[in-house]
Amino acid sequence: MKAVVTVVGKDRVGIIAQVCAALAESNVNVLDISQTVMQGYFTMMMVVDVSAAAVPLAQLCQTMEDKGAEMGLSIRLQREDIFDAMHRV
């Protein structure tokens, strides 16, 4: 199963490294990354594979949200299906 990770916040050194480390800790594989920095604001979207995740998905969502709070960023991990449902007929 795939999920989308969205990271938004003020840019600084090591955001990608820390987010990826947190994902790796839960055995989540990164499939695709795109990121931009606009007026000092960092926006990253990742598509990740959570089928082999070490923890249940709901818990993983919470872990990433907590990680975001700790880093002073907004991090959300959501199942990819909802974006498909809303934007693809």
Next chain:
Amino acid sequence: MINQKDILYTQEMINKRHLDIRTITMGISLLDCMDTDVNVCAQKIYDKITLRAKDLVQVGQEIEKEFGIPIVNKRISVTPISLVGAACQTDSYVPLAVAMDNAAKAVGVNFIGGFSALVQKGCTDSDWKLMRSIPEALARTERVCSSVNVGSTKAGINMDAVAEMGRIIKKTAELTAENYGLGCAKLVVFANAVEDNPFMAGAFHGVGEAETVLNVGVSGPGVVYHALQSVKGQPFDTVAETIKRTAFQITRMGQIVGVEASRRLGVPFGIVDLSLAPTPAVGDSVARILEEMGLQVCGTHGTTAALALLNDAVKKGGVMASNHVGGLSGAFIPVSEDEGMIAAAESGVLTLSKLEAMTCVCSVGLDMIAVPGTTSAETVSAIIADEAAIGMVNSKTTAVRIIPAPGLQVGDRVEMGGLLGSAPVMPVHEQSAAAFVARGGRIPAPLQSLKN
């Protein structure tokens, strides 16, 4: 990969525009709980609900997390208790309401609907018992919701039941007087009630339904309002198209959540109810959508036309997004639960008469309206009769959820808190309809041809 813009758009709808799943409601049949002993029946009801719905709240919370979309309410609807209790040798169904309340608390849902009777053509002994149990049942329980269907397009209007419900509403208000008649917020009088409505207070699990079923109610007035801000001044064709597109997206959320929840709970998926259900939060108002179309205040001339367009476009947009659409499906206009409606009512522009006109073209009826505590039972009945007549003639669901707030006058406010919000007390006509209501009997079903 889905593009970034779409991802951010979805997140903005959820985070800033109040997009949420308003409710996932599990319908449970209680037909197998009948018993001659009311206490045994109550125990069976408790046992069945707590067994079938034991995972409902937890599954709801997991889905919320995984999809990142709030599911505001997890609820239960059950078979109308006037049917379930019919075999009981008792004068009062209050013990059955208490069992429902306890079961709701045990599984953690915030409302349970189905303390109901369907009396559109006539009342059985059990229906009378149920209606007369309502005031005490609503006063003694916290989460139980009650509804009575007093009319339909096929059967006409049962005026004996209408007269009784006026008295029942008054008594319910009196028994919950310390909370401004809060009991009445959990009591709906319907015409053409639907069997698969997931929204409270009118939800019940119809006898045509399966053993258990999962229905979903979506919401999103804030999203529609925001979308309309981008088409200011443009023709209604564009307005309708914009609402349709937004309703489609909202409904898709409901569909995916409903299918996922039903899969995890092992319960068949019923329907998505395509309703725009407002909350008292700023930015989540149906009234503000109507005003965005160009009305200075909701309730002024043009409001009915604006609402007609909104209601129709929501259905057209949503119907393709779900494989089963049902319930009430349309725009709700509960006064106390809508920040814009509250403001419009307080300014005196939105009146009871205008609301009645609006209910001809939208989803439900006179919903969450507070009237002075001195309003007579006959006047309440007459208001119900008017609203039922609109439903009967137009082949649509209409409802009355009215609070004759004890001790309060026009200008006061009924504070109910939470999603129920606060309702300004609105004036009613002083002139009596007592002789009209006292006639009793039935208003015959209307002709279904020669329609003009």
